[in-house]
Amino acid sequence: MRIFLAGATGAIGRCLVPRLVEAGHQVTGITRSQAKLDKLRALGAEPVLCDVFDAGGLGSVVARAEPDAVINQLTDLPQRLKPRKLGEYYAVNDRVRRQGTMNLLNAAQRARVRRFIAQGAAYWYAQTGGPVKTEEAPLYLDAPPPIGPAVQTIKFVEDAVLSADGLEGVVLRYGMFYGPGTWYAKDGDVGWQVRKRRYPMVGNGEGIYSFVHVDDAAAATVAALEGARPGVYNVVDDEPASAAEWMPVYAEALGARRPPRVPVFVARLLAGEALVKWMIGLRGASNEKIKKELGWRQRYESWRRGFFESLV
Numbered sequence: 001m002r003i004f005l006a007g008a009t010g011a012i013g014r015c016l017v018p019r020l021v022e023a024g025h026q027v028t029g030i031t032r033s034q035a036k037l038d039k040l041r042a043l044g045a046e047p048v049l050c051d052v053f054d055a056g057g058l059g060s061v062v063a064r065a066e067p068d069a070v071i072n073q074l075t076d077l078p079q080r081l082k083p084r085k086l087g088e089y090y091a092v093n094d095r096v097r098r099q100g101t102m103n104l105l106n107a108a109q110r111a112r113v114r115r116f117i118a119q120g121a122a123y124w125y126a127q128t129g130g131p132v133k134t135e136e137a138p139l140y141l142d143a144p145p146p147i148g149p150a151v152q153t154i155k156f157v158e159d160a161v162l163s164a165d166g167l168e169g170v171v172l173r174y175g176m177f178y179g180p181g182t183w184y185a186k187d188g189d190v191g192w193q194v195r196k197r198r199y200p201m202v203g204n205g206e207g208i209y210s211f212v213h214v215d216d217a218a219a220a221t222v223a224a225l226e227g228a229r230p231g232v233y234n235v236v237d238d239e240p241a242s243a244a245e246w247m248p249v250y251a252e253a254l255g256a257r258r259p260p261r262v263p264v265f266v267a268r269l270l271a272g273e274a275l276v277k278w279m280i281g282l283r284g285a286s287n288e289k290i291k292k293e294l295g296w297r298q299r300y301e302s303w304r305r306g307f308f309e310s311l312v
Contacts, residue, residue: 001025001026002028002065002066002068002069003025003070004062005070005071006052006073007075007119008027008030008040009033009040010075011177011181012217014043014180016071016073016218017040019221021043027044028046028048029048030047031047032049032050046065052099053099054103058107063107067111069114069115069117069225071221074097076092077092077093083272084271086146090147091146097154097157101118101160105161105167109164115168115225116164116167116168116169117221118170119172120172122175122210122235123209123285125137125138125139126139126283127140127278129283131208131240132286133285134234139151139155144273145274147274170224170230170232175212175235176209177211177213178212178213178214180310184211185311186311191254194254200267201247202262202264202267203263205245206280207242207243207278208240208241208283209243209284211241212237215299216299216300220235220290223290228294233294234287234290235296237298238298238302240284243279249307253311264280267279
């Protein structure tokens with residue numbers, strides 16, 4: 001199968017390309033950075049210089065590749081985050097998700113691509129009801145900005161992919177990525193902040209997180225490419241956990257001291273209302289659907305082992 005991959009140089013893309021090649025697929029990977037072409041080639045992809053905002057150029061590139069499927073892993077977030085600049089970060093990311101996805105969808109339709117897989121998020125569920133959500137649960141569309149517009153962008157992408165004429169649309173709602181190249185890697189932003197004791201537990205740490213190792217996420221993507229019915233799938237590990245549960249374990253895996261705790265009102269002053277409200281009301285996600293329908297099995301069923309084995 002010929003695969004066209006956008007977002008090929010991100011953390012999941014770097015895990016995904018070798019898995020696709022190993023499974024016998026031919027991969028065309030795009031990047032807008034000349035410096036990353038050799039990296040893509042080393043991973044096993046046919047590298048192409050292309051900007052997803054250039055609709056005409058993207059259409060030509062997709063047409064030449066003649067793919068059977070398109071995988072959209074487009075994001076544009078910095079390696080280091082400052083909470084007070086979240087609005088700036090999300091504005092850039094929302095643009096690439098909306099405009100980039102629509103350009104990619106239009107190109108795929110013109111090239112008569114059969115299947116289109118898009119990246120979603122399993123940490124944007126509405127903060128109502130129980131602590132763990134299935135794919136049918138509503139998203140957090142009424143969140144305060146800048147989180148609300150980011151969730152609305154995800155919903156826009158999902159709706160566009162699932163309703164596109166002539167395409168089998170699949171949305172993979174990934175959990176919090178950890179592993180090489182992610183914010184939760186030892187040298188990633190969260191890892192660095194935890195080691196410096198700059199990433200405190202907010203309040204009682206009641207928000208529920210669902211994690212997935214990037215390599216397990218890549219394996220799920222290959223499984224979805226080959227066998228998923230059109231629709232939405234959560235891609236998370238088996239153990240949704242509160243911040244109070246996972247943060248001390250994560251710090252231990254990093255060789256760091258236990259994270260400090262700050263009251264909610266202090267966190268609001270430091271990080272802003274929207275981010276704190278999301279953190280303390282966060283809902284986890286269930287992976288029952290993808291495991292049942294695709295037989296997906298993870299290398300790391302839980303972050304409890306995954307943190308220690310991937311943070312060395």
